[in-house]
Amino acid sequence: MFETLSDRLTSVFSSLRSKGRLSEADIDATCREIRIALLEADVALPVVKTFVAQVKERARGAEVSQALNPAQQVVKIVNDELIEVLGGETRRLRYAKNPPTVIMLAGLQGAGKTTLAGKLARWLRDQNHVPLLVAADLQRPNAVQQLAVMAERAGVAVYAPEPGNGVGDPIAVARQSIDHARRQQHDIVIIDTAGRLGIDQELMKQAADIRDAVSPDEVLFVVDAMIGQDAVSTAQAFMEGVGFDGVVLTKLDGDARGGAALSVRHITGKPIMFASTGEKLEDFDAFHPDRMASRILD
Ligand code: GDP
Numbered sequence: 001m002f003e004t005l006s007d008r009l010t011s012v013f014s015s016l017r018s019k020g021r022l023s024e025a026d027i028d029a030t031c032r033e034i035r036i037a038l039l040e041a042d043v044a045l046p047v048v049k050t051f052v053a054q055v056k057e058r059a060r061g062a063e064v065s066q067a068l069n070p071a072q073q074v075v076k077i078v079n080d081e082l083i084e085v086l087g088g089e090t091r092r093l094r095y096a097k098n099p100p101t102v103i104m105l106a107g108l109q110g111a112g113k114t115t116l117a118g119k120l121a122r123w124l125r126d127q128n129h130v131p132l133l134v135a136a137d138l139q140r141p142n143a144v145q146q147l148a149v150m151a152e153r154a155g156v157a158v159y160a161p162e163p164g165n166g167v168g169d170p171i172a173v174a175r176q177s178i179d180h181a182r183r184q185q186h187d188i189v190i191i192d193t194a195g196r197l198g199i200d201q202e203l204m205k206q207a208a209d210i211r212d213a214v215s216p217d218e219v220l221f222v223v224d225a226m227i228g229q230d231a232v233s234t235a236q237a238f239m240e241g242v243g244f245d246g247v248v249l250t251k252l253d254g255d256a257r258g259g260a261a262l263s264v265r266h267i268t269g270k271p272i273m274f275a276s277t278g279e280k281l282e283d284f285d286a287f288h289p290d291r292m293a294s295r296i297l298d
Contacts, residue, residue: 001277002258002296008037009078009297016071027059030074042228042259047085047266054081079293085262086289091246091271096217099187100132102178104214106207106242107222108234109195112250114143116222116276117192118150119284124188125156132186134177135160136170136210139194147192153281157186170194174210191216199234204241211242219244220273223260225252231260232267239268246273249287253277258296 012033019026031052038048058077065073095101103120105113114137121131133151135158137143144160151158159177161168174191181189193210196203211219221244223231238244247264252275255261265272272287 004256005041022070041257044229044263082293087265087271100181100189102216104191104216113222118154121156122154131188132181133158134191136174137194199237207242222248225249225255225260228259248274250276
């Protein structure tokens with residue numbers, strides 16, 4: 001994860017190690033290197049600019065310190081900025097006052113939504129919740145079946161359309177699932193919606209209609225981290241078409257660069273809430289900006 005960026009930043013810092021104090025020229029050179037490292041990591045340009053400007057300002061203002069040498073000071077500044085750009089604090093799920101809490105997943109096909117639905121359900125089950133997975137992706141052949149398999153692996157119940165009961169109508173399925181959850185004492189409903197390979201109006205409208213039908217407590221935008229800063233344009237389209245409260249990054253295990261992770265929060269203003277790091281159910285956790293920053297700088 002983020003190996004390319006880690007390696008680059010490590011070499012920037014090691015070139016500072018021999019310095020007793022940093023001159024203006026050292027700071028400029030370091031910031032240029034950091035800029036290149038971020039651009040190579042496919043971080044969106046506005047994010048790179050803000051990041052580098054912040055580092056420069058803080059490096060110039062850094063006091064001569066007994067505790068930290070100049071290289072360590074720069075590492076600390078970059079670490080703080082990474083935490084900031086990744087969102088600062090971990091944003092936790094908001095639970096509804098009157099259960100069930102409704103969580104809706106939106107994103108492109110192949111982003112990892114269905115897998116994520118299973119992971120999130122299992123994660124919540126481990127915290128003594130009783131989630132219900134809802135198959136409102138009626139577009140993709142096998143999506144309902146795939147979600148049922150996920151539910152079984154996660155040890156949670158699934159709600160899927162039955163013949164004659166809203167078949168083909170994801171909005172009806174989503175709506176009915178809330179009543180079903182109440183009757184069956186599920187305190188959380190996770191709705192898996194259809195994705196397509198690209199952004200299209202029909203997809204957005206369907207997701208917006210489901211959102212209007214069930215008034216979710218959280219709409220989570222699920223995005224494949226491996227697409228780099230393309231995640232930003234996809235996120236912007238979903239922001240306009242559906243709106244969302246938080247981001248889930250998937251396939252971080254295959255992302256050597258980190259462009260999506262470092263761009264999406266700054267550009268959308270929405271927090272990264274969860275991260276998916278593999279195909280197994282347990283490869284999943286809440287997203288912690290500070291831990292991610294330390295991993296990058298490790
Ligand atoms: P959906 O179309 O958005 O529902 O996507 P799926 O859940 O079907 O996932 C698409 C593919 O990505 C599947 O082969 C998953 O096994 C894989 N996948 C999902 N999440 C991850 C992840 O975090 N890491 C890796 N390596 N693969 C993942």
